[in-house]
Structures are given as structure tokens and as C-alpha cells.
Amino acid sequence: MQLIIGNKNYSSWSLRPWLLLTHFKLAFEELRIPLGQRETSELLAEHSPTFQVPVLRHEELSVWESLAICEYINEQFLNGDAWPKRAPDRALARAYCAEMHAGFNSLRNELPMNCRARRRLTYSMACENDIHRIDAMWQDALNRHNGQWLFGDFSIVDCMFAPVATRFQTYRVNISDQSQDYVTHLLSCPAMEEWYRAACAEKEELSASEVGDSL
Numbered sequence: 001m002q003l004i005i006g007n008k009n010y011s012s013w014s015l016r017p018w019l020l021l022t023h024f025k026l027a028f029e030e031l032r033i034p035l036g037q038r039e040t041s042e043l044l045a046e047h048s049p050t051f052q053v054p055v056l057r058h059e060e061l062s063v064w065e066s067l068a069i070c071e072y073i074n075e076q077f078l079n080g081d082a083w084p085k086r087a088p089d090r091a092l093a094r095a096y097c098a099e100m101h102a103g104f105n106s107l108r109n110e111l112p113m114n115c116r117a118r119r120r121l122t123y124s125m126a127c128e129n130d131i132h133r134i135d136a137m138w139q140d141a142l143n144r145h146n147g148q149w150l151f152g153d154f155s156i157v158d159c160m161f162a163p164v165a166t167r168f169q170t171y172r173v174n175i176s177d178q179s180q181d182y183v184t185h186l187l188s189c190p191a192m193e194e195w196y197r198a199a200c201a202e203k204e205e206l207s208a209s210e211v212g213d214s215l
């Protein structure tokens, strides 16, 4: 199995399936295509029908879109363990993932993922609304499941929101104590620590993602 990803420092979509595979200790080979370089388009064209990462290759299958990749990994290798056990919880977990996958554009645009940086910046009201919504969603889920992961056990939902947790850390975003504890828990799990180590070792800099004033 091969997972094709972008830069660990910047590629938020790549982090999702990588975290799922790594957390569950599934064996895979990683192919990293640094984004924003002269050869990037050519390499993406070779590996991805959408010219984007992530892409998962397994036997004859090549699947793109981070959420679809997570679903495939869950069905094929995890016996369904990456979704909550109860159907009502699974319904909500899928709603969380769909909302994350399709929304929060202001947050995504104004606070690009940049794991190794620590920045301060002012953001729009629309971005603030995205932050409030995510904070409320996280608190609801954490209260309902009374655990350290959003839906009790580690799940695809945590993978989908992991890039947001990195942004909250990078830009010192003000959130509730409960959500802050969740960010701390998520970012200190072994898989995320491994991702950060690799992100910090990368040399490429993407100016479009280097926003805000350094702290």
C-alpha cells in the first residue's frame, strides 16, 4: 500500500489518511511530493487524477479524496473500527466529517496549515465564526462521549479535524479550555509527534502559507 502526500508542514489534506494509517500502525509506503516546486505539477499528474494529494494506491486501486481514502482504509483493514460502534454515533460522526470536508473555507484560507510556525494574525469575522462553530462541535462531542477523542475512541473524525488542531496551535487561536485540552491530547499522540518531527525537518517554504507575524 502506498500513500502519496504533500509536504508534511503544509498539506492538511494529506495529514488525514496518514494519521489514520499511522495511528493504527498499518504498514504503508509513503511517497512525498513537495508542493509548489518546479516539478510538482508533473509529479502530481503522474500520480493523481485530480493533480492533488493525498492519493492511496492499493493493489490495482488508486483512490483520491482524503475522506474516501479514510473510508477505504477503515473497511479494508480496520474492520470498521475507525467509526463509532453505535449507528446514531456513526451518523453524527459522518455529519462532522462532511461538514469539515466541505466547509470552513474562511478558516482554511486565512489560517493555512503551517505546523512548524508560531504566528499571530488578525482574522475576519467569517473566520471567527468558523472557529466558534468548530469549538462548539468539539465541546458537544467531547461532552457526549466523555473521553479524550471526539467520539470516545480515536476515529476518522479526529483525523479529519487534526489539521484544524494544528492551526489552532500555530496561530494561538482562542478556544474553550475543553477544546484546548483536546488539541493538546491530539497533538501529543505518537503519530502526530512523528508528523511534526518530519514537518520541522522539511526545507521547502511555501510563501502563500507563511502568513502572520512570527511570535
Ligand SMILES: N[C@@H](CCC(=O)N[C@@H](CS)C(=O)NCC(=O)O)C(=O)O
Binding pocket: 006, 010, 011, 012, 013, 014, 035, 036, 040, 044, 051, 052, 053, 054, 064, 065, 066, 067
Ligand atoms: N478534497 C481533496 C483536497 C486535496 C487538496 O486540496 N490537496 C492539496 C494539498 S493539501 C493539493 O494537492 N494541491 C495541489 C498543489 O498545491 O499543487 C481531498 O480531500 O483530498
